[in-house]
Amino acid sequence: MNSPAEGKGDGIRLTEEEKARQAKRNRAIALAIAGLCLLFYVITVFKMGSAILNRPL
Amino acid sequence: MSELGADIRRETLISNADPEDFLALLKPRVMSLVVFTALVGLVLAPGSIHPVMGAIAILAIAVGAGASGALNMWYDADIDAVMKRTVNRPIPAGRVSREEAFGFGLLLSFLSVMVLGLTTNWVAAGLLAFTIFFYVVIYTMWLKRSTAQNIVIGGAAGALPPVVGWAAVTGSVTLEPVILFAIIFLWTPPHFWALALVKSDDYGRAGIPMLPNVAGEKATRLQILLYTLILLPFGLAPFSMGFGGWFYGAVALLGSCAMLLWALRIFLARTEDGLRRACWRMFGGSIAYLFALFAALLVEWCAGRLAPALSAMRGALS
Numbered sequence: 001m002n003s004p005a006e007g008k009g010d011g012i013r014l015t016e017e018e019k020a021r022q023a024k025r026n027r028a029i030a031l032a033i034a035g036l037c038l039l040f041y042v043i044t045v046f047k048m049g050s051a052i053l054n055r056p057l
Numbered sequence: 058m059s060e061l062g063a064d065i066r067r068e069t070l071i072s073n074a075d076p077e078d079f080l081a082l083l084k085p086r087v088m089s090l091v092v093f094t095a096l097v098g099l100v101l102a103p104g105s106i107h108p109v110m111g112a113i114a115i116l117a118i119a120v121g122a123g124a125s126g127a128l129n130m131w132y133d134a135d136i137d138a139v140m141k142r143t144v145n146r147p148i149p150a151g152r153v154s155r156e157e158a159f160g161f162g163l164l165l166s167f168l169s170v171m172v173l174g175l176t177t178n179w180v181a182a183g184l185l186a187f188t189i190f191f192y193v194v195i196y197t198m199w200l201k202r203s204t205a206q207n208i209v210i211g212g213a214a215g216a217l218p219p220v221v222g223w224a225a226v227t228g229s230v231t232l233e234p235v236i237l238f239a240i241i242f243l244w245t246p247p248h249f250w251a252l253a254l255v256k257s258d259d260y261g262r263a264g265i266p267m268l269p270n271v272a273g274e275k276a277t278r279l280q281i282l283l284y285t286l287i288l289l290p291f292g293l294a295p296f297s298m299g300f301g302g303w304f305y306g307a308v309a310l311l312g313s314c315a316m317l318l319w320a321l322r323i324f325l326a327r328t329e330d331g332l333r334r335a336c337w338r339m340f341g342g343s344i345a346y347l348f349a350l351f352a353a354l355l356v357e358w359c360a361g362r363l364a365p366a367l368s369a370m371r372g373a374l375s
Contacts, residue, residue, distance in 0.1 A: 018071055028076035036168075039113065043176055046109055 072157060078147040082130055082158055083123030083165075090347075091122040091218045094241065097351045098219030098234055100358050101300060102226035106177070113176045114225040118218055121169035121185045125192040125214070127162030131155050132197050136263040142256060162193075177225040184224050188217040202264070205271035208253075212245030213238075219351075236294045237351075243288040244347050247281045247320060251339035254278075254323070254332065274332075278324045281339070285320035289313040292350060301354055308353040312346040319343070 014022065045052060095118045099111055106114070130137065130148055138149035147153040166189050174182030196211030204210075216238045223234035253260060253267040254277055260267040269277045292309045295301030301309070319339040326332035 012070060014071065018073075021073065021075060024076055025072065025074065028079075039172065042109065043113060043172070046107055047175075 072154070073151065074147065074153045074157065078152045079127075079157075079161055081147050082127040082153065082161060083120075084126035084129075085123075087126060087215075088119050088122050090344075091215075092119045093348070094237070094351055095119075095218035095222035097354050097358075098222030098237055099225055100222075101233065101237075101354060102223040104226050106226045110176050111225075114173055114181070115222070117169045117173035117176065118185060118221055118225075120165050121173070121189055122218065124162045124165035124169055125189045127158050127165065128189070128193040129197045131158040131162055132193070133201075134158075136202075136265060140256075140259045140263045142259055173221075173225065178228040180228050180230075181221050181225040184217060184221045184230075188214050188221065191217075203266070205266045205268045207266070208249045209246050212242050212249075215245060216241035233295075233298070233300050236291065236298065239291045239294075240288070240350065241347065243284060243291055244343060246284040247288065247316070247339060248343040248347075250277050250281050250284075251323065251336040251343070254336045255340075278326075278332075282320045282324045285316050289317065292316075292346075295350075295354065302357045304357055304360075305350070305353040308349050312349050315342060316346050 092115055096115055099106070099114065130146055133143075134148040134155050137143035137146050143149065148155055148158055166186075170182050170186045170189070173185050192211070192214035196207065196214055200207040200211050219237040219241070220230055220234040223237075224230055250268055253269050254274065257267065257269040257274075261270045268280060272280075292313055293306070296303075296306035296309060316339075319335065319342050322335040323332065323339055326335045
């Protein structure tokens, strides 16, 4: 017998609470990745210093 | 699939965690002390670091400390579940699985070391990696469950952040950060043994060989006093070595007197209730002592930076 939240043959179906938690975690992961991108951008800019302007135009 | 099978599958595949649970894995309160001591190591170091790079370095050290906290909770989930103090942590409470904590801790360890290395230098990054390794492997996996000297040796991990902060600026380690290391290292036993004395039942139930459970209450009281006596000259050392000024000297002297008084109260306590109160006072007071020492160094550094700026401003106005 399947549990109430489990459909036949279509895997586990999330309850509303589980869906909300998953969405919260997804948002946190998205923020963390965006923060990491920004961090590496800032590190690159500060490491390069004025050399960042030294490029062929 | 059977109902039991479906339940197990659900428990295995579906996470119940909120982002806050992952933050709790980082032990934010421990992290705050790490951030503070690392910041002091970083600002006291000779040489200069761009403030933005310095802030990123502190962030990396904080995340590294948090990562070792997550790995500690991954490994210690079994004993956390039987101790009152830790039973509500995310893993024993069933909100985060051990696998999630392990992956999270490992990923953050790697990222923190890489970011510190890229931002500052690889000496600092190597020291941070060693700190995480020491806390997780040497302390958590080995010493914690096998010897009553667990927190004495394991305290080295908690004492390293100012050294990492110093190395982030200079790329090397000199006597000054070693003194800061020694202060935290020698502070750890009286601080944690005071807690262990009042929580010995909890530690006993979890099978952790803390000193009060192994050597007894009397020996622990003596050890607290002895370690406090060894700590005090190290607390005053920054003043005598010249990298702490008069303000630091005064704070260290007052703090030393207080620590000695609290240790003596534990040593001489005659009643069960008196001992409990003395232990709690030492536990909270020792945090204030450590905070005050490092804050005094930070205040002196800020004053040293602000004084020339203020006199220049005064000169411009007159």
